[in-house]
Ligand code: IMP
């Protein structure tokens with residue numbers, strides 16, 4: 006397996022900066038849901054690290070559930086927005102205040118699809134918190150209520166975000182130079 010130094014372009018967000026922003030988001034979400042029973046929905050697997058850190062910065066008592074989606078169709082490094090549910094929620098969200106936590110919003114297709122699906126289940130409210138927003142790449146308008154960082158149109162990895170299911174463990178967010186990256190066999 007390649008060491009990330011071989012293909013890293015640059016660190017976009019370092020560990021301390023992530024921690025500071027996650028703490029701010031935790032405070033903001035705690036204020037916004039102070040008098041509500043919050044259900045946090047972590048989108049597997051990219052949002053695992055972010056959700057784990059974010060929930061530990063909350064001063065309210067949330068419930069936590071997970072959902073796993075995969076997009077199929079064109080492209081290795083772009084989502085097609087044709088989204089399949091691999092693992093659905095165990096929680097009935099009808100009448101619940103739901104906060105969806107996602108790693109990245111890029112074209113917006115994945116989120117648009119999930120939001121549409123969850124809305125049919127009649128939650129009391131449905132908001133979205135994303136770690137990274139690639140605004141330039143948006144193709145579908147999508148509601149995003151809390152954003153960690155805006156990032157440029159570059160392929161990124163680390164802090165839960167993968168390249169070919171690897172490098173999620175890194176504590177910072179970096180961009181990749183795809184000309185130096187070798188896909189694992
Ligand atoms: P969208 O449907 O185009 O908005 O794509 C969002 C999904 O694509 C996210 O859930 C990520 O899993 C994935 N994605 C988008 N950009 C990146 C990236 O730079 N690195 C890793 N995954 C990405």
Ligand code: MG
Pocket residue numbers: 049050051108109
């Ligand atoms: Mg994803």
